Amino acid sequence: MVSDEEIIIQLKDGNMTAFKSLFDSVYLLLYFHCRKFVSDPEDAKDLLQNVFLRFWEKRSEIDIHTSLNAYLFRSVQNECLNYIRSSKISTTLDESLSDEIKNGLNDNEPSPYSDLVALEIEKIVEETVDNLPDQCKSVFKLSRINGLKNQEIADKLNISVRTVDTQIYRALKVLKDKLKDYLIT
Structure with missing residues (x-):
């Protein structure tokens, strides 16, 4: 198996095969990790997509001092916490809306x-x-x-x-x- 350092070098070189291989090997575990924070499966998938997209876009700046897995798990956790924070802000705003409007906004609850x-x-x-x-x-x-x-x-x-x-x-x-x-x- 390829070391984390080699994978990072390949990613920095824009190797899409290395990225897909990394994605395939950790996606499921990252999904379960994400679901510990976010109950909606679609939201969890969206958050993971954001993490991987940002990871790919910033691949040339990658500077990992832990393992690649630990880095990705931390990225997912941070993404989830940011999502939860923004959801709380949205919830506070929603509480000020009338009941008729709020009822129409809650169709996507888990x-x-x-x-x-x-x-x-x-x-x-x-x-x-x-x-x-x-x-x-x-x-x-x-x-x-x-x-x-x-x-x-x-x-x-x-x-x-x-x-x-x-x-x-x-x-x-x-x-x-x-x-x-x-x-x-």
């Missing part, structure tokens, strides 16, 4: 169904990760939850970087298979 689907997906992800073989689970959590680089994981677990790559690939493959009914292809 439905109980979308909330249940999100909870179901989170449960599937948690159960799937918990049922991974021990080494695969450890590697995956260190990578995707703790945001460690593959070399850092290899050093920490005393395994090769190639083993780390393989374990992450296997975990993502299992997750993709378990979530195939929820993924848009």
Whole structure:
């Protein structure tokens, strides 16, 4: 697997294949992270799109001192918090409107169904990760939850970087298979 530094170099060179590969490898996890802050699935997708678009547009200025995953998770979290702040301002303004106007503006609120689907997906992800073989689970959590680089994981677990790559690939493959009914292809 390619290191974060190599991916960043490729991105700075405008390599769209590297960007797509990065997008494909982290989108689902970033989506679940985003849903911790934003209940509406469409809003979460829009926010992720904003993060990736800004990341691509500012790729030449990228200066990451943590792992690429940690950087993206932090970017998503900041995007969500900004969205929540702006929503609170909008809510304050909406409260001053008459009830007739407010009723017409609330058509896009999350439905109980979308909330249940999100909870179901989170449960599937948690159960799937918990049922991974021990080494695969450890590697995956260190990578995707703790945001460690593959070399850092290899050093920490005393395994090769190639083993780390393989374990992450296997975990993502299992997750993709378990979530195939929820993924848009």
